[in-house]
Amino acid sequence: MLSYRHSYHAGNFADVLKHIVQIAIIEYLKKKDKPFTVHDTHGGAGSYAIANEHMQKTGEYVDGIGRLFGQRFGDPLLDRYLTLVAGLNPVGHLREYPGSPLISATLLREQDRLQCTELHSTDFPLLQQRFAGDKRVRVEKMDAWQGMRAMLPPTHRRGLVLIDPSYELEADYTDVLEGVREGLRRFATATYAVWYPVLDRQRTEGFVRRFVKAGFPDLLRVECCARADGSGRGMTGSGMLVINPPYTLAQQLSQTLPVLRQQLCDVGGHTLVKPLTAEH
Numbered sequence: 001m002l003s004y005r006h007s008y009h010a011g012n013f014a015d016v017l018k019h020i021v022q023i024a025i026i027e028y029l030k031k032k033d034k035p036f037t038v039h040d041t042h043g044g045a046g047s048y049a050i051a052n053e054h055m056q057k058t059g060e061y062v063d064g065i066g067r068l069f070g071q072r073f074g075d076p077l078l079d080r081y082l083t084l085v086a087g088l089n090p091v092g093h094l095r096e097y098p099g100s101p102l103i104s105a106t107l108l109r110e111q112d113r114l115q116c117t118e119l120h121s122t123d124f125p126l127l128q129q130r131f132a133g134d135k136r137v138r139v140e141k142m143d144a145w146q147g148m149r150a151m152l153p154p155t156h157r158r159g160l161v162l163i164d165p166s167y168e169l170e171a172d173y174t175d176v177l178e179g180v181r182e183g184l185r186r187f188a189t190a191t192y193a194v195w196y197p198v199l200d201r202q203r204t205e206g207f208v209r210r211f212v213k214a215g216f217p218d219l220l221r222v223e224c225c226a227r228a229d230g231s232g233r234g235m236t237g238s239g240m241l242v243i244n245p246p247y248t249l250a251q252q253l254s255q256t257l258p259v260l261r262q263q264l265c266d267v268g269g270h271t272l273v274k275p276l277t278a279e280h
């Protein structure tokens with residue numbers, strides 16, 4: 001029984017990082033006319049109303065999208081993200097924050113496809129309703145790892161696999177690496193973007209080390225920690241491991257993350273963009 005609801009956390013500093021990386025990869029795929037598929041393993045509800053009691057209860061979005069909305073920073077990637085969020089809030093007030101499926105669907109062209117899996121009994125129908133009638137989008141109530149076996153490879157050779165578990169279960173930490181391995185066996189030409197939380201630094205480094213040891217030839221680590229490392233009880237930051245990143249991604253994020261750091265990080269926080277090889 002899953003209890004995690006992304007509606008408590010949507011738009012927080014971790015979502016900002018994840019969705020910026022997601023946008024950068026999709027915009028890169030769009031440079032060619034050839035179609036691509038985004039496979040979103042943990043779709044969530046698709047979109048979140050700011051007025052929702054869950055959002056208001058934690059207020060996490062205030063120190064994420066809340067610090068950025070309505071501004072432009074002269075950084076093309078960050079501004080692209082903010083333009084996308086602004087496009088969903090035409091009244092000029094932040095009323096809705098897009099989840100990863102809505103971000104993908106907003107960016108997709110006619111020829112591209114989005115496929116999502118989600119297991120939660122409340123969030124799955126919300127996700128399904130959100131995309132009812134959009135023929136580019138397929139939504140399945142299915143376990144993420146089973147979904148990768150059932151739905152990969154897609155018909156297109158190009159794509160992004162976004163892996164964003166809630167890490168509610170201990171097994172998520174090990175399932176992610178196995179999931180990426182399985183995905184690559186089926187869909188080797190895709191980019192894989194894995195989100196991870198930073199709660200306990202030692203644990204985070206162990207998680208990253210397992211990816212390095214797995215020997216993926218092209219692995220990029222991106223991290224944005226709003227606060228100094230803590231004792232393991234609260235999330236102080238988050239990161240993304242990107243396998244087969246677009247060749248432009250590291251440079252692009254090296255420009256964007258210092259701007260994010262200025263806006264989102266308190267004293268003791270940090271950002272990081274680092275290609276990883278087996279020696280690290």
Ligand code: SAM
Pocket residue numbers: 002004005006015018041042043044045046098099100101117118119120123142143144145164165166
């Ligand atoms: N990717 C979404 C976004 O950025 O808007 C947020 C996803 S949230 C962090 C994780 C989601 O995964 C939750 O909605 C949860 O119900 C779902 N989930 C957890 N374990 C799952 C599993 N094994 N298979 C499919 N979905 C799962």
